Amino acid sequence: MIRLSKRVEYGLIAIRHIATKPAGEIVTAKEIADTYGIPYELLSKVLQKLTKSGLISSHQGMRGGYALARAPAEIPVSLIISAIEGTRQAIVQCLSEGPQTCTVFTVCTIKSPLTKVQANIERAFSTMNLSEIV
Amino acid sequence: MIRLSKRVEYGLIAIRHIATKPAGEIVTAKEIADTYGIPYELLSKVLQKLTKSGLISSHQGMRGGYALARAPAEIPVSLIISAIEGTRQAIVQCLSEGPQTCTVFTVCTIKSPLTKVQANIERAFSTMNLSEIV
């Protein structure tokens, strides 16, 4: 009924993998890709997104790799998802776009009831953090 | 971050529209399509799905149309969604497919934590019914 993208799936697996290591230990993208059979190039991009969002830190060059940038308890699942998917999207267009761009805004009737559902979903993702996944 | 399909969106708008009418009154697909600016042909198929699932009843021929088949309080939003989307899908492949088809099953580590998130989402949709949307 509702599905996370492969990117997010890979991102969750990867960041969890990093979190299982002793704090500060550096993990390469290749190690993660090999361990879980994830396409290396795709995983790289996901990790780069997580880096840009400040959830993990990257270290270039030889002996480089990735490490957590925060404590696992400080990383809610919702942040991981929005970091990877970029534009945060709502369950219906009306909720994520401005009212002026919604074609059926004046007659749209399901908007307000769905905000409640939306809030529930958001909470489902934001109340769970990385420390609970490890 | 997570989005309902247009079909579901149209379905919710439509069934809500039907629910606002006096019980037993018949509403045509054309009326709904015109009112909300929804493509008629697409809406028809959505309504057909809702009909096949027994949420609404259809009346063919002239002066035909659709009416609710149950009381609004007996129609949870989750049923509307699954009626339209057909196969109920999980947020990650692992949860909806059998374990044997999941390529990373043996090493997949995020499956069990995500079942909790999944359950929360399901509950968000199943606890709300049509009578609360009208």
Add this chain to the structure above:
DNA sequence: TGAAAGTGGACTTGAACGGTCGTATATTAA
């Protein structure tokens, strides 16, 4: 009988996603 309504299959199109390739850049060890 004809107009109005639902039924249903086939098709097109566009965007998004998963995945790949190639290259540039940074860092470290020898």
Add this chain to the structure above:
DNA sequence: TTAATATACGACCGTTCAAGTCCACTTTCA
């Protein structure tokens, strides 16, 4: 200083899927 190893990043491709369209058929009532 150089070679190896790692991330960074943009361009590209193929497939899939959702949205939308078209059209032929059936049913019903006036």
